[in-house]
Amino acid sequence: MSNETLACTYAALICHDAGVATTAENIEKVVKSAGVTVNSVIPILFARFLEKKSIASLFEAAASTAAPAPAAGAAAPAAAAAAPAAGKKAAPVEEEEDDEMGLDLFG
DSSP, X not given: OOHHXXXXXXXXXXXXXXXXXXXXXXXXXXXXXXXXXXXXXHHHHHHHHHHHSOHHHHHHHHHHTSOOOOOGGGHHHHHHHHSOOTTSOOOOOOOOOSOTTSOOTTO
16 A cells, blocks of 8 residues: 555544545645645545445444454364374473573563
């Protein structure tokens, strides 16, 4: 993402948070007040896009497509695959020391 696009994105979010219409003029005002120079076409493109889709609907769409947390039952097959075969004795597991660099976070 270019700096111009990023600046206009932040400007549109600022307009939305302030309750101001996300017009090309308002986006351009916010960008200029931040001291950023952008091509004059980019705020117009952002405003035209946001006429059709509101920022609130974009947030809702992003939230609904977020990856869900894995289910607790998903760990069971992995644990079963890691278990040693019946009749074989499992080798003792050596525990790794948490204090690798001489730093102990909790000690």
